[in-house]
Amino acid sequence: MPNFMGLIYNELLKMVRKKRILVVLLILAILIPIFTYAQYRTVQTNIQNLGTSDWKTLIQQQIVDNQNRLTSSRIPEEWRKLIKISIQQQQYYLDHDINPTSPGAPTFIRKFIDQAISLFLPLLIVVVAADIVSSEHSGGTIKLLLTRPVQRWKVLLAKYVSLILLVSFIVTVTALLSYLISGLVFGYTGWNMPVLTGFDTQNDELITQGVHLVPQWKYILMSYGLAWFACTAVATLSLMVSVLLRSTAASMGTMLAAIIAGNLLTQLSPSWTTIKYFVFTNLSLTNYLSGTPMMIEGMSLPFSLIILCVWSIISLLIAFTVFTKKDILA
Amino acid sequence: MTDHPTKVLVVEGLTKKIGKREIVRDLAFEIGQGEVFGFLGPNGAGKTTTIRMLVGLIRPTHGQIKIAGYDLSNQFLEAIRHIGCIVENPELYPYLTGRENLEMFARMVEGVTPQRITEVVQLVELEERIDERVKTYSLGMRQRLGIAQALLHHPQLLILDEPTNGLDPAGIREMRQFISRLAHEEGISVFISSHILHEVQLLCDRVAIIHQGRIIQTGDVHQLLSGEPPVIWKVSPLAKANQLLQSLPDVFDVEILENESIRTRLPQNKIANINLRLIQAGIQVTSIEQKKPTLEDIFLQMTEGDSLA
Ligand SMILES: Nc1ncnc2c1ncn2[C@@H]1O[C@H](COP(=O)(O)OP(=O)(O)OP(=O)(O)O)[C@@H](O)[C@H]1O
Ligand SMILES: [Mg+2]
Numbered sequence: 234m235p236n237f238m239g240l241i242y243n244e245l246l247k248m249v250r251k252k253r254i255l256v257v258l259l260i261l262a263i264l265i266p267i268f269t270y271a272q273y274r275t276v277q278t279n280i281q282n283l284g285t286s287d288w289k290t291l292i293q294q295q296i297v298d299n300q301n302r303l304t305s306s307r308i309p310e311e312w313r314k315l316i317k318i319s320i321q322q323q324q325y326y327l328d329h330d331i332n333p334t335s336p337g338a339p340t341f342i343r344k345f346i347d348q349a350i351s352l353f354l355p356l357l358i359v360v361v362a363a364d365i366v367s368s369e370h371s372g373g374t375i376k377l378l379l380t381r382p383v384q385r386w387k388v389l390l391a392k393y394v395s396l397i398l399l400v401s402f403i404v405t406v407t408a409l410l411s412y413l414i415s416g417l418v419f420g421y422t423g424w425n426m427p428v429l430t431g432f433d434t435q436n437d438e439l440i441t442q443g444v445h446l447v448p449q450w451k452y453i454l455m456s457y458g459l460a461w462f463a464c465t466a467v468a469t470l471s472l473m474v475s476v477l478l479r480s481t482a483a484s485m486g487t488m489l490a491a492i493i494a495g496n497l498l499t500q501l502s503p504s505w506t507t508i509k510y511f512v513f514t515n516l517s518l519t520n521y522l523s524g525t526p527m528m529i530e531g532m533s534l535p536f537s538l539i540i541l542c543v544w545s546i547i548s549l550l551i552a553f554t555v556f557t558k559k560d561i562l563a
Numbered sequence: 564m565t566d567h568p569t570k571v572l573v574v575e576g577l578t579k580k581i582g583k584r585e586i587v588r589d590l591a592f593e594i595g596q597g598e599v600f601g602f603l604g605p606n607g608a609g610k611t612t613t614i615r616m617l618v619g620l621i622r623p624t625h626g627q628i629k630i631a632g633y634d635l636s637n638q639f640l641e642a643i644r645h646i647g648c649i650v651e652n653p654e655l656y657p658y659l660t661g662r663e664n665l666e667m668f669a670r671m672v673e674g675v676t677p678q679r680i681t682e683v684v685q686l687v688e689l690e691e692r693i694d695e696r697v698k699t700y701s702l703g704m705r706q707r708l709g710i711a712q713a714l715l716h717h718p719q720l721l722i723l724d725e726p727t728n729g730l731d732p733a734g735i736r737e738m739r740q741f742i743s744r745l746a747h748e749e750g751i752s753v754f755i756s757s758h759i760l761h762e763v764q765l766l767c768d769r770v771a772i773i774h775q776g777r778i779i780q781t782g783d784v785h786q787l788l789s790g791e792p793p794v795i796w797k798v799s800p801l802a803k804a805n806q807l808l809q810s811l812p813d814v815f816d817v818e819i820l821e822n823e824s825i826r827t828r829l830p831q832n833k834i835a836n837i838n839l840r841l842i843q844a845g846i847q848v849t850s851i852e853q854k855k856p857t858l859e860d861i862f863l864q865m866t867e868g869d870s871l872a
Contacts, residue, residue, distance in 0.1 A: 382672055
């Protein structure tokens with residue numbers, strides 16, 4: 234299909250020339266050094282507070298801190314469960330002589346994606362994805378695009394494929410940039426450091442049966458694969474919103490609000506379990522790898538993947554139906 | 564195989580409802596090869612709505628559109644291939660250069676070569692600025708790039724929505740010459756919407772007049788638009804002249820204006836005759852002024868024609 238490749242080329246050309254991608258790269262290039270420095274400061278402060286750089290003492294200290302928090306009666310029940318599980322996990326690291334914070338650029342990129350997957354990366358994706366159809370409306374160019382001998386669904390599919398390519402690019406660049414930049418401070422080694430994964434929670438208990446060690450590079454591949462999946466879901470929903478709303482500001486606003494709401498709801502109201510069916514409460518996929526317990530009961534990796542898939546498929550159906558049927562009135 | 568082998572565009576029973584409002588109703592017209600067809604109507608008549616249906620941007624509620632023999636709703640790809648259009652303003656991608664815009668559209672049709680791009684750029688005389696970004700273009704240049712884009716794939720029918728809108732007099736003249744050349748030298752049929760009667764008279768071979776979503780009349784431009792322009796008589800005494808003019812058979816719409824003159828409507832070839840009658844009746848005629856008819860005059864005339872019939 235030479236024709237279809239042409240359509241994808243067109244979409245990529247528009248994306249590049251609109252300079253949105255440049256903005257995203259700039260944001261990454263500015264924020265990653267800041268996060269690197271923040272991470273550096275955290276490590277330094279901990280060392281200072283403990284008066285030692287020995288990580289075992291550090292973890293022991295963390296366990297003590299957590300136990301102190303447990304004794305406070307003002308902590309809600311849900312938090313209490315989380316803290317208990319965290320203690321179990323830290324104890325496990327200690328018992329098996331595994332340093333979870335071993336510095337090095339690979340450790341940084343692993344931790345960075347953990348933090349970035351639920352909010353930061355999705356926001357960057359929205360910045361480039363939310364205007365993919367709406368900008369054609371606001372610029373009036375939709376009239377030129379849809380009066381060619383090309384079916385409407387092909388035009389939209391080309392846009393979607395380009396969007397997925399863009400997501401892949403952003404996720405890759407995030408990994409590369411965080412490796413290159415953080416390496417300047419932490420050094421570039423640590424790919425083979427063993428990392429624990431395979432945690433599972435059941436009835437508030439951390440199930441350590443499946444826990445095993447993987448080399449860090451493997452863990453990072455899995456993390457970024459999951460991040461790619463989460464970001465693709467965000468891009469797919471952005472596509473639908475961009476088809477439905479004719480103004481770029483409106484579609485970007487809607488998406489940003491929804492993503493932030495998803496994040497806030499998980500933090501604020503972990504007992505309201507219905508929100509686990511909301512797409513953007515399921516973005517923190519890497520938590521399942523690291524064993525960070527989910528706030529809401531009944532969430533698991535397959536559950537979150539299914540929720541993201543279902544929302545994406547419905548979004549695609551709506552986007553394609555509306556785009557191929559709707560009257561271009563103004 | 565096709566009903567109208569020489570017709571580039573055939574429209575039948577075209578109706579569009581938005582909500583409960585009927586924006587256009589039961590339109591029917593045809594455009595032959597190499598013909599310049601005017602679509603004349605005041606603001607809000609439904610011209611743009613009709614054009615959006617012709618180019619497949621909106622779906623008709625009823626009716627059929629055939630382009631080069633292909634039904635637009637059933638054979639969209641075959642039909643749309645023969646159309647080049649600018650709907651309302653020539654909106655292109657401002658952050659791309661003129662050439663990149665053209666290349667982009669070339670990738671969406673089969674058979675547009677780089678030579679063809681050079682050719683259309685020369686045709687619209689944009690060679691000098693074609694490699695600059697469109698956001699630096701003037702309106703006239705955008706309009707020309709819009710036309711280049713519309714001509715890229717050798718369409719049989721060019722659809723232009725008020726193409727002279729916003730252009731200065733020189734630009735308007737250029738645009739008219741350009742359109743005539745396309746039609747008469749290259750054999751491309753052109754559909755032009757306009758609210759300016761004069762423009763349609765200058766450019767078009769045939770015209771359809773649309774008002775409040777309906778075609779009031781279709782026909783040859785000269786038959787339809789040149790008949791019975793208003794004539795202003797400066798005469799004295801006013802009352803006597805008025806009486807006489809009212810009684811004459813070829814004269815209608817007699818009306819006394821504020822500045823001591825009378826406005827009438829009558830066939831051009833009768834002006835000398837009527838003048839003679841006035842003079843014979845001892846009425847002094849100081850001036851006879853023939854007005855250019857405006858769109859409103861035409862409407863007045865046509866709606867009156869309807870009520871008489
Ligand atoms: N989306 C819409 N919803 C409802 N009514 C509409 C819509 N778009 C246009 N109209 C109405 O349809 C009528 C025809 O509009 P259209 O734009 O086709 O007129 P036009 O002849 O192109 O006018 P102009 O000379 O001002 O460009 C107008 O009365 C307008 O208000
Ligand atoms: Mg209009």
